Amino acid sequence: MATRQGLDTSIVNRLGADEQTMFLAIKAEFDTDTVRLWTGIDDLTISSESYTGAGELLSISNVEESTELKSAGLTVGISGMDTTVLNLALTENYQNRNITLFLGYLMGKTNEVAGTLVLFKGRMTTLSVTDTPQGSNITINAENRLIDLDRPSNFRYTKESQNFLHNGDTGFNRVMSLQDKEIAWGKTSDSANGGTSGGSGNTTRRHPRQTIRE
Numbered sequence: 001m002a003t004r005q006g007l008d009t010s011i012v013n014r015l016g017a018d019e020q021t022m023f024l025a026i027k028a029e030f031d032t033d034t035v036r037l038w039t040g041i042d043d044l045t046i047s048s049e050s051y052t053g054a055g056e057l058l059s060i061s062n063v064e065e066s067t068e069l070k071s072a073g074l075t076v077g078i079s080g081m082d083t084t085v086l087n088l089a090l091t092e093n094y095q096n097r098n099i100t101l102f103l104g105y106l107m108g109k110t111n112e113v114a115g116t117l118v119l120f121k122g123r124m125t126t127l128s129v130t131d132t133p134q135g136s137n138i139t140i141n142a143e144n145r146l147i148d149l150d151r152p153s154n155f156r157y158t159k160e161s162q163n164f165l166h167n168g169d170t171g172f173n174r175v176m177s178l179q180d181k182e183i184a185w186g187k188t189s190d191s192a193n194g195g196t197s198g199g200s201g202n203t204t205r206r207h208p209r210q211t212i213r214e
Contacts, residue, residue: 030092067155074142080135
């Protein structure tokens with residue numbers, strides 16, 4: 001982890017300390033609001049943004065890292081929270097919305113942040129709500145963008161696909177006309193005055209983009 005991107009001096013110093021006070025925090029970005037929670041109590045400020053302490057009500061699955069180019073998912077569990085989080089879960093469009101997991105260090109036993117790093121950043125895929133006598137439990141599953149490598153693409157190198165992605169782009173307008181085009185590369189043909197390819201008459205050498213008269 002010492003060579004991981006995003007490690008500043010404060011994080012490196014904490015990694016080498018004998019005693020560390022660590023925490024986890026999540027940032028789930030819905031369309032109308034953003035849910036920010038961390039695994040402690042009271043409020044915590046990260047990058048000028050306030051995070052609400054959820055304590056043991058916030059559970060996070062293991063974060064997997066490997067040298068292979070693959071997607072490793074993340075599961076976040078939120079239980080017994082107020083109706084704000086529940087209303088977002090029930091009414092908001094959550095799929096493909098960003099979610100970020102931070103690992104951070106505190107200054108001693110205070111709520112002052114010594115430094116943070118991003119453990120996971122991806123997009124929410126599924127969200128489920130389970131009612132219990134103690135309240136509602138919300139489970140969020142997320143995947144990083146590498147999951148897109150396993151999904152088939154419906155786009156093609158055609159005028160229609162290009163205009164869907166970039167309206168007005170004419171880069172693929174002539175793709176269809178090239179499908180059955182015959183290109184005679186380096187081939188000579190009879191000239192207009194009846195000469196043959198081996199005679200002394202004028203011949204036409206065809207080129208895919210231009211005609212050269214000799």
